[in-house]
Amino acid sequence: xxxxxxxxxxxxxxxxxxxxxxxxxxxxxxxxxxxxxxxxxxxxxxxxxxxxxxxxxxxxxxxxxxxxxxxxxxxxxxxxxxxxxxxxxxxxxxxxxxxxxxxxxxxxxxxxxxxxxxxxxxxxxxxxxxxxxxxxxxxxxxxxxxxxxxxxxxxxxxxxxxxxxxxxxxxxxxxxxxxxxxxxxxxxxxxxxxxxxxxxxxxxxxxxxxxxxxxxxxxxxxxxxxxxxxxxxxxxxxxxxxxxxxxxxxxxxxxxxxxxxxxxxxxxxxxxxxxxxxxxxxxxxxxxxxxx
Numbered sequence: 001x002x003x004x005x006x007x008x009x010x011x012x013x014x015x016x017x018x019x020x021x022x023x024x025x026x027x028x029x030x031x032x033x034x035x036x037x038x039x040x041x042x043x044x045x046x047x048x049x050x051x052x053x054x055x056x057x058x059x060x061x062x063x064x065x066x067x068x069x070x071x072x073x074x075x076x077x078x079x080x081x082x083x084x085x086x087x088x089x090x091x092x093x094x095x096x097x098x099x100x101x102x103x104x105x106x107x108x109x110x111x112x113x114x115x116x117x118x119x120x121x122x123x124x125x126x127x128x129x130x131x132x133x134x135x136x137x138x139x140x141x142x143x144x145x146x147x148x149x150x151x152x153x154x155x156x157x158x159x160x161x162x163x164x165x166x167x168x169x170x171x172x173x174x175x176x177x178x179x180x181x182x183x184x185x186x187x188x189x190x191x192x193x194x195x196x197x198x199x200x201x202x203x204x205x206x207x208x209x210x211x212x213x214x215x216x217x218x219x220x221x222x223x224x225x226x227x228x229x230x231x232x233x234x235x236x237x238x239x240x241x242x243x244x245x246x247x248x249x250x251x252x253x254x255x256x257x258x259x260x261x262x263x264x265x266x267x268x269x270x271x272x273x274x275x276x277x278x279x280x281x282x283x284x285x286x287x288x289x290x291x292x
Contacts, residue, residue: 001091003039003047007032010085031078047086052096055079059103073102110242110272117229118142118243122187124228130208134221136191137205137213140166141222141237143184145244145261147171148215148237157200161185170263178261245273 011029014020020028038058044050062072076097083097118138125134140146140154150168158167164180180188192198195206203212218237226235241262248258259270 001047001086002045003036003050004045006047006086006091007036007082009089010082013085014081027074028078028081031075032082034075035079047083048092050096052100055097055100059100063103069103076100076102110246111232111234111239112243112246113226113230113232113239114243115247118240120229121225124225132191132194133205133207133213134225135187137218137221138225138240139184139187140205141218141240142244143181143187144168144178145241145248146178147241147263148218151205151218151237152213152215154204155200156198156202156204159188159204161188168263171265174263176260176263242273245270249273 007029010032011025014028015022015025035058038061039045039050042054044054059072059076062075080097080100083092083095086092087095121138122135125131125138128134137151140151141148144166146168147170150170153169154166159180160166161180164182164185166178166180168176168178170176196210198204205213207213207217222237222240223235226232226239232239245258245262248261249255255270255274256267258273259267262270264270
């Protein structure tokens with residue numbers, strides 16, 4: 001059967017039998033028309049003549065047009081549906097699209113900010129109504145690579161400045177101990193000196209009214225100050241955690257040690273930061289090496 005006719009029947013199936021929305025049907029129609037145009041350019045007009053290899057050549061042509069992987073996967077999904085429909089109607093003896101997998105999407109590398117920009121934020125924080133709180137939030141999110149939830153749930157008893165450690169209850173209520181850097185101690189001490197005496201169960205980080213800080217509060221502060229120093233798209237607290245992990249690996253930290261600091265369950269989760277470091281290395285090479 002002619003591929004044009006098969007596409008028409010499949011769209012009718014989607015509209016009148018499966019009751020797909022008009023918007024979805026329009027999207028399917030555009031994707032299949034793209035394939036039909038490719039078929040006509042190769043003189044492949046009968047659906048029974050189309051092979052798995054031919055469909056893959058169509059996908060390669062999409063890649064050459066620099067379509068993103070999401071768009072290619074969507075077009076392949078439409079083709080899978082049409083060929084499955086054709087097979088069920090006995091228009092073809094086998095389904096050439098059945099075992100073709102979606103293009104692998106490259107995991108998006110996390111954005112980071114430099115240490116210099118974080119130090120600049122400390123300077124800008126002096127103009128804040130509560131500069132010590134702003135600085136300690138950034139110090140713990142970056143210096144200890146904490147999650148926002150971990151930061152907000154900290155109690156005074158969790159911090160031991162004599163031993164330079166902080167106890168964190170992470171995901172799944174798993175406890176871990178994180179070292180507090182010598183440069184972090186003065187920032188934390190400055191914050192504590194401005195607070196009334198705490199008991200062991202007191203919230204470590206509180207606002208001007210003495211209330212425990214919460215996630216949205218932290219997001220607002222981080223967004224405000226990151227916006228002053230960088231134009232990265234995502235200006236969330238997690239950027240500071242990403243930055244801390246990347247900077248540790250840049251300085252030669254052991255991957256397993258970084259995993260323990262971050263509280264990751266699997267080493268594969270931490271390995272994403274090695275890719276960030278490699279990309280930074282490539283960027284430095286391209287900018288500075290005469291043979292790049």
